[in-house]
Every structure is written in structure tokens, then in C-alpha cells.
Amino acid sequence: xxxPVAAADAALERVLASQWDGVPAVVLRSPPGAGxxxxxxxxALQSATHLGQRCMVVTQTNEQAFDLTRRLAANSQGMPxxxxxxxxxxxxxxxxxxxxxxxxxxxxxxPAGPSITIGNGAKxxxxxxxxxxxxxQIVDEAFQLPDYRFQLISNLAHRHVLIGDxxxxxxxxNCEIERWRCNPSGPQVSCPTALLNRHPGxxxxxxxxxxxxxxxxxxLVQPAFYPDMPFRAxxxxxxxxxxxxxxxxxxAALDAVxxxxxxxxxxxxxxxxxxxxxxxxxxxxxxxxxxxxRAGWMSDDGALSEVTADKIGVVCAHVNQVNAIRERLGxxxxxxxxxxxxxxxxxxxPFMFVHHPLSGRADATAFHLDAGxxxxxxxxxxxxxxxxxxxxxxxxxxxxxPVGDRxxxxxxxxxxxxxxxxxxxxxxxxRSGRVFPxxxxxxxxxxxxxxx
Numbered sequence: 001x002x003x004p005v006a007a008a009d010a011a012l013e014r015v016l017a018s019q020w021d022g023v024p025a026v027v028l029r030s031p032p033g034a035g036x037x038x039x040x041x042x043x044a045l046q047s048a049t050h051l052g053q054r055c056m057v058v059t060q061t062n063e064q065a066f067d068l069t070r071r072l073a074a075n076s077q078g079m080p081x082x083x084x085x086x087x088x089x090x091x092x093x094x095x096x097x098x099x100x101x102x103x104x105x106x107x108x109x110x111p112a113g114p115s116i117t118i119g120n121g122a123k124x125x126x127x128x129x130x131x132x133x134x135x136x137q138i139v140d141e142a143f144q145l146p147d148y149r150f151q152l153i154s155n156l157a158h159r160h161v162l163i164g165d166x167x168x169x170x171x172x173x174n175c176e177i178e179r180w181r182c183n184p185s186g187p188q189v190s191c192p193t194a195l196l197n198r199h200p201g202x203x204x205x206x207x208x209x210x211x212x213x214x215x216x217x218x219x220l221v222q223p224a225f226y227p228d229m230p231f232r233a234x235x236x237x238x239x240x241x242x243x244x245x246x247x248x249x250x251x252a253a254l255d256a257v258x259x260x261x262x263x264x265x266x267x268x269x270x271x272x273x274x275x276x277x278x279x280x281x282x283x284x285x286x287x288x289x290x291x292x293x294r295a296g297w298m299s300d301d302g303a304l305s306e307v308t309a310d311k312i313g314v315v316c317a318h319v320n321q322v323n324a325i326r327e328r329l330g331x332x333x334x335x336x337x338x339x340x341x342x343x344x345x346x347x348x349x350p351f352m353f354v355h356h357p358l359s360g361r362a363d364a365t366a367f368h369l370d371a372g373x374x375x376x377x378x379x380x381x382x383x384x385x386x387x388x389x390x391x392x393x394x395x396x397x398x399x400x401x402p403v404g405d406r407x408x409x410x411x412x413x414x415x416x417x418x419x420x421x422x423x424x425x426x427x428x429x430x431r432s433g434r435v436f437p438x439x440x441x442x443x444x445x446x447x448x449x450x451x452x
Contacts, residue, residue, distance in 0.1 A: 004234040007208040008035075014205050015039055015161070016046055019136065025202045027142075027192045028163040031231040032221070032379035033212020033348065036163045040140045041071050043161055044116045049079065053135035054111070056084075056157060057118040060141045064346065065118050066095050068140065072116060073098040082111055084119030121145055125152040132158055139163065139191065141346065146171035147194035148187030162192045167225040167379075168345055169372035170414070184412075209234045212348055212382055216262040224424040225375040237302050238262075238383045240351075243295030250287045253436045254294065257384035264434040265356075270391035273360030277390075280360070281324040283438050284353050284388050288312060288329070288336060291351070298350055298383055309335035313349035315377045316340055317357035317368065325355070341376045352381040356389030358422065364400035369418035374425070387429075388438075394426045 002010075018026050030036040040057065047055040059065040065083065073081045080102050085091075087105045095101065104110055107127050110117060117134075127133070137157035139145060143164035154160065173188040183189075185197035196202055208231050210218060215233040222231060239258070246255050256264045266287070268280055288309075296307035305311075314336060316322050325338050337349065354377045357368040367373075378385060402415040429435055 004209040004232050007232075008211075008234065011205055011207050012039060012042065015043060018203060018205075019043060019046060019051065019159075019161075023159070023203050025160045025195065025199070026162070027196060027202055027204045028161065028207065029192075029204065029229060030163065030165050030207040031167070031210045031213075031218075031226060031229065032165060032375070033210045033382075034165075034207040034231070035211050036165065036207065037068060037071070037140060039207070040138050040161075040163050041068065041075065043136075043138055044072060045076060047136050048114045048116045049076075051135075052114045054114065054133070055116045056124070056134040056137050057116065058124055058137060058139045058145070058153065059118065059120050060144050062089070062120055064140060065120050066092055069095055069098070069101065069118050072118070073100050076100060076116070080111075080115070082115060082117040084110070084117050084123055086123060121149050121153060124156065125149065127153075127156060129156070132156065135159065136161065141165075142192050143168065143190045144171055144345070145191045146173050146187060147185065147189050147191045148173075150191035150194075151187070160195075162195065164190075164192060166190075166192070166229070167372060167375045169342060169370065169376060172342075206231070208232065211235070213379060214238045214262055214383070216260060217379070217381070217385070220263055220425060220428050221375065221379055224421045224428070225371055235301060235382075237299050239299045240307065240383055241297050241299075243297070244293070246294070248290055249438065250290050250436075251294075253287075253386055254291060256434065256436070257386070261432070261434050262381070262383065263378060263385045263387065263429070264436060265387040265389065265429050266436050266438045267389060267391045268359075268438050271360060272362045273390070275318050275360075276320040276324040277355075277360045278324060280355065280388055280390070281321070281328055284314065284325060284355065285328040285333070287386065287388075288314075288333060288353060292333075300350060300382060307351070309333050310337075311350045312336045312353065313344070313347070313351070313380055314338040314353045314355070315344045315380060316355040317373060321355050341373045344380055345376055348380050348382060350381065350383045352377075352385045354378065354385060354387045356387050356393065358393050358396060359389035361396070364396055364419070366415045366418070369402075369415055369422060371414070371418040371421040374418070374421060378425070394423070394430070397423050397426065 044055045047053045080100050082102045082104050084104045134157040136159045138161045141164050142162035143166050185194035211234045214235040218233045253264050253266050322338050402419050
């Protein structure tokens with residue numbers, strides 16, 4: 001079997017070689033945490049410094065543009081890095097302080113020679129030009145960019161490198177899409193998928209390893225969410241240990257992760273609840289407190305450190321679930337990062353707590369079955385992940401199996417894909433003994449009652 005490091009290097013060499021060969025378009029598919037932003041960085045630097053080209057980099061948000069600017073500025077050996085931003089945009093202090101950063105606000109100010117210019121897709125779409133301005137266009141997180149937005153900017157460069165994770169949340173389109181439902185390359189489809197539907201001969205390269213996920217997590221995530229894209233883990237030593245022995249109910253789930261089961265599930269008694277399940281939120285917060293109170297230490301690829309609140313993340317499907325958990329965390333746990341799956345894309349933490357999207361529901365809608373949403377939730381951690389939900393999710397999935405309706409001409413069925421992913425995951429957790437019961441309210445001793 002090929003060494004994971006060698007396999008990753010070989011895939012990177014193929015991407016870089018495609019630029020020397022002048023390949024007009026490349027779609028690079030990446031599993032979670034494979035270092036796709038690092039690949040984008042290397043392609044951009046090669047384009048500008050070795051091939052003497054004008055390179056434009058497209059991100060989905062300003063935050064992603066800031067992060068990529070930091071990386072490129074640090075690794076460009078003093079070469080100027082341009083940021084194409086709207087007038088008056090307030091940059092983070094560390095970004096604005098970069099000595100080799102040049103902020104560009106108008107098309108006329110774009111660099112003319114070999115260069116790298118970074119901007120989000122919305123800003124790039126305002127350029128109106130009949131001329132091709134750049135030699136190569138790199139799209140980071142391309143599977144989150146709908147094709148209609150890609151069409152607004154694709155004419156700006158001769159060649160394209162689309163880099164992204166096909167297993168995560170699909171693009172959000174804020175309009176009615178029924179008229180394009182039967183079009184496999186419609187404007188609502190992600191730009192790499194649409195490009196491949198129009199031009200099947202486009203070069204495709206898969207990154208074969210994940211640098212973030214450990215081998216145990218890959219064994220669960222890959223079959224459920226990437227059945228047609230095998231990949232392995234590159235991690236070495238990812239573990240957690242405790243200085244305090246476990247005696248509380250949740251300790252069984254903690255100890256399971258310490259024993260090597262990187263994803264486990266904690267089940268509360270079955271019940272139909274509102275979206276903001278107060279009992280589940282409180283159970284989750286008590287469990288975070290317990291994780292921190294056991295004097296835990298972690299090894300992340302051999303680097304030892306204490307388990308602290310800033311190393312923990314909580315991900316939910318809905319904003320009101322996020323608010324319910326934040327309210328219960330309080331000031332002492334303010335460093336715990338709590339957000340929705342959409343906002344957690346591109347973010348990681350050593351430890352993650354997941355509010356299962358189907359927990360407490362009386363149905364199983366397409367939104368809550370979405371495979372990309374659950375994939376994001378279960379691929380943010382580097383060491384351990386605890387899923388919290390109500391009993392009966394497996395039975396719920398069987399009651400609400402998709403009817404199989406599909407638009408004419410479309411082979412893909414997103415609802416079935418999500419249903420299959422959920423069912424595959426729940427089955428794997430049950431078979432491997434990773435489901436633990438939770439007893440709400442029995443985290444702390446009962447308060448002492450005073451005598452009258």
C-alpha cells in the first residue's frame with residue numbers, strides 16, 4: 001500500500017504539472033482536511049513566480065480571502081500579494097499590517113505583470129471587461145460556488161483550477177430553481193459539477209488523504225459521504241487522556257474516545273421536541289464541563305497540550321439551537337466555539353460536539369437529511385467527536401425513506417443520498433458499540449436541602 005505522504009505528494013505534483021502543461025481546466029476533489037487551501041497556495045505561487053503569469057484567486061467569503069492572504073503573504077518571499085476588495089472594507093489588523101500586501105479597489109488598479117490577486121467571488125463579478133485579464137483563475141471551495149456565479153467570472157482567465165470538497169453543503173441559491181430542475185448543469189449546481197457535466201473530458205484529480213481526520217474517523221466518514229472517492233488518513237498520533245478517572249454517566253462516552261473511537265453518539269430518551277431542545281442543550285453543556293473537569297491532555301500529531309475550552313467546538317443545524325447552547329455555556333465557557341454547519345465549513349477544532357440534525361423531530365425533511373450538512377458536522381474534529389441526539393433516529397429514517405422522485409434527466413437524488421448517509425452512519429455506530437445512553441440531569445449531585 002502506498003504511503004499516505006507519498007500519495008499526497010503525487011497528487012500535488014499532478015496538479016502543479018497540469019499548469020506547466022497548460023491544461024485549460026482542472027477539477028481537484030478533496031476530502032475534509034486534505035490541505036486543499038495549501039494546494040491553491042502552491043498553484044498560485046508557481047503561476048506567478050515560476051511561470052510569470054497573472055493569477056486571480058477566488059474565495060467564497062472575505063474571511064477565506066483574509067486567511068489565504070495571510071498564508072500567501074507569509075510564503076511569497078516578499079513578493080507583493082494583492083487583495084481585490086470593496087472600497088472601505090475593514091481588514092483584520094494582522095492582515096492590514098502585512099508588509100507585502102497591496103489592497104486594490106478598482107479594475108484599473110489591478111496589477112499588470114506576474115502577480116497574485118485575491119478576492120471573493122462577489123467582488124470579482126463586478127468586473128465588466130471583454131478582455132481576458134488573467135492567465136489562470138483558482139477557485140477555492142469551488143463546490144460552494146453555484147455555476148451561475150462562476151459564469152459571471154469565468155471569462156476573466158484563460159485557464160481554471162477548481163478546488164473543493166464535493167461532500168459538503170451544496171451552494172445556496174436564493175431564487176426559484178424549478179425551471180432548471182431537470183438541467184444537470186443548471187445554474188443552481190456547483191460550478192465543478194456543472195463544468196464536468198458540460199465537458200466530461202476535463203482533468204479530474206482526487207486528493208487521496210485527509211490531514212485532519214484520523215484513521216478511525218475516515219473509516220466512518222468515507223463510506224457514508226464519499227462512497228465513490230476513497231481516501232485515507234495521514235494523521236499519526238491523535239489521542240486524549242485524563243488525569244481524573246471516570247465515574248459519571250457521560251464518562252463512558254469520554255473514555256470511548258480516549259480508547260480510540262473518535263466518533264461516538266450520546267442518546268437522550270426518545271421524545272419529539274422543538275428545534276431548540278433545552279434538555280439536549282443542557283446535556284451537551286454538562287458534558288463539555290465534564291470533559292474539562294477531568295484534567296484532560298491531548299496529543300495532536302505528537303504535540304502535547306492541555307484540553308481547554310478554546311479547543312472545543314459545537315455545531316448545530318439551526319441558529320436557535322446555537323443560541324440555546326450559547327445561553328447555557330455562560331462566561332466561563334465563552335471560548336467554546338458554537339455555530340451552524342454552514343458557518344463551520346473550513347473551520348476545525350480538536351474536539352467537536354454535534355447536535356444531530358434529526359434529533360427530536362417528527363419528520364425527516366430534505367434539509368435535515370442533507371448529506372453535506374452532516375458531513376461538515378462530523379469532519380471538523382482532529383481527535384474526538386460526540387454526537388448528541390434523541391433515541392429513535394434509526395426508526396425515524398426508516399419511516400421517512402425517500403420516495404425516489406427525480407427530475408427527468410437527473411440521475412442524482414440528493415434526498416436519497418442524504419438518507420443513505422445518515423443510515424450508513426447510524427448503522428456503523430450501532431454495530432461498533434459507539435452509542436451511549438444519557439440520563440438528563442444526573443451530571444451533578446442534587447443540591448443539599450436545608451432543614452426548616
